[in-house]
Amino acid sequence: MTANNRTEDAVLLNEQLAALDLAGRLSLVAGLGGRAVFTTSLGIEDQLITAEIGTHRLPIDVATLQTGRLFPETLALIDETESQYDIHIARYEPAKADIDAYAAKYGLNGFYESVEARHACCGVRKLKPLARALEGATVWITGLRRGQSANRLETPFAEYDAERHLLKVNPLADWDIEAIKAYVAENSVPVNPLHARGYPSIGCEPCTRAIKPGEPERAGRWWWENDEKRECGLHVAEEAAAVAAQ
Template identity: 50%
Template sequence: MSGLSPELQGRIEAAEALLRRIATEFAPATLANSLGAEDMALTDLVARLKLPIGLFTLETGRLHKETLDTLARAEAHYGITIERFQPEAADVEAYVRDHGLNAMYESVELRKRCCEIRKVKPLQRALAGKKAWITGLRRAQAVTRTALPLQEFDSTHGLEKFSPLADWSEEDVWAYIEAFNVPFNPLHQRGYPSIGCEPCTRAIRPGEDIRAGRWWWESSDSKECGLHVKPAKE
């Protein structure tokens, strides 16, 4: 890890130790790979350490071509299979019939319904039977994530949830990607620090928050798709 700062080397070692513990104590565990920079760094860690941790992605049907190309390159680079989970065709057909293909622009409710069909319900299938899932969430990504813990119990899905990069900065992620020659989505080089479905993601402008390009027509406190929202307390 020559060329990396001592601070980042320490974070890498901590992430490696956490991933080893997950593989040992929480099998079967799985890594949710959105094919963004953070998840590609985690994929590299899992592959480099040869850990028995599965990988999956949510193939929503509306991803950028560049994202799908990154999926293929990652599999070839690491010699792995990243399992794909897709939305139920009947759910998509009913949504489009009742509301239109791009109804997500009409209201937060319709946008979240689209996310539920294309992401949340497939995630439930991806996590079925697992004891833990791993995400690339970081505290610095959004106002909704500032208190993100390294480990928490996901009561919605009934398993442990880990975010090994919680305390990493964006600079840390890119320093890791460069140091370990990690394949990444080329959209990141075109002003997309955060990448989701094509109709719901735009490039950001200079000085904008890194999540400003996600659901850009909504206020910042609603910018989650439902994958990482805690259930309301009664």
Template identity: 50%
Template sequence: MFKPNLWQIPTIAPQVQQHLAHKTEILIERLQQIAERHQAAKFASSLAVEDMLITDLIAKCGIPIEVFTLDTGRLNPETLALLEQVDQRYPNLTLQSYFPQAAAVQAYVSTQGENAFYDSVEQRQQCCFIRKVEPLNRALQAADAWLSGQRRDQSVTRAELPFSERDQARRIAKYNPIFDWSERDVWAYILHYQVPYNRLYQQGYPSIGCEPCTRPVKAEEDIRAGRWWWENKDSKECGLHTQSA
């Protein structure tokens, strides 16, 4: 597993900087093209390093893409702290938070139990729907396209991820602008431009979700092994990205 806290900015070789500059130029072009093609494109940020990269470029380049995040009500303190850093770093960027419906959360807790998501994939997906998918649906009601920070090498479920696809359920376009970026590419950008990131990465969390559903991983494990670690690797999606084709 790549450990970002061990990779310091002064050690980035010239060829790595050139590679990063080229990747960044292409990414800016992609984001600008998306904004030109659509009237109301929105970027769903999970505050992961991938999403911080995209947010940084949207803010710095003044690209007219709205950025929002989903506050599930069960995020780590470190993730919530990053929200404050984003507000301070990008004063001209409005990062809107969408929350789950309180009544739906209460009904789930009352009937299933607060941590029922450990009991089965179905109950975990129901929790994800309440805390993530339904708020995402609300966030995208007026959008004609949305963006994610997904990458191909994050997991087996994303190995064939394209740059653009169609969100059939919402009948809008969907884009994965860094689908072809590696983990090292992402961290090269984050460290080179000193973009704020979640401090859980330095504690062995290469992929971060809700606090009770995420744990650190071992050096030899897949980067998403800490997400819903009690499930089979083929089921490790929350439902946000399973409605596109």
């Protein structure tokens, strides 16, 4: 199937998903055929998707990028979530050789010194493990939402990821944070205790801080950088391609 056909499929799927609730969206995606993979950061929106997958026993693989720098609370939540929903969350870790090479060039915490070093760290700890997590997948499911940041305002329900040659589905694109909080409370979904301490978006411990009143949800990620649209590269095709070419 050509890229044009896959793009047309994504446009049609986007329209279909828009008319469904979350359970319907995930069920539709699960029935597309091929391997569907949901990558979770264990954030509140991702926990909602995991709960739906586990509760309805949907044939969707659940994976997380265990970067080696996650908060202890996040690591504990992986085990708790597996236990509550009787599912397996596959862990994908960075290669030791890549970590050693990064540290030799930039220093272990060199990401504070330049955007280049920070992107290189995300490449080693996130993008390369993500590539392994998505091997053989035809659909990639994420917890992206339009309300998370300025860079995500136009997030569709479905799109064709030309760099990874798969359909990318964002079933929570139109959900706001209050609706998500209401869902997890009503359904007793386990959430990261850091959310209650001012961390709406949680990544690696050295690169995440609590946000201040009035700040966007993702203001605490890589806060020392000036770019208001900063991302790690997981959801920015050009950066993914650059890292893959290294």
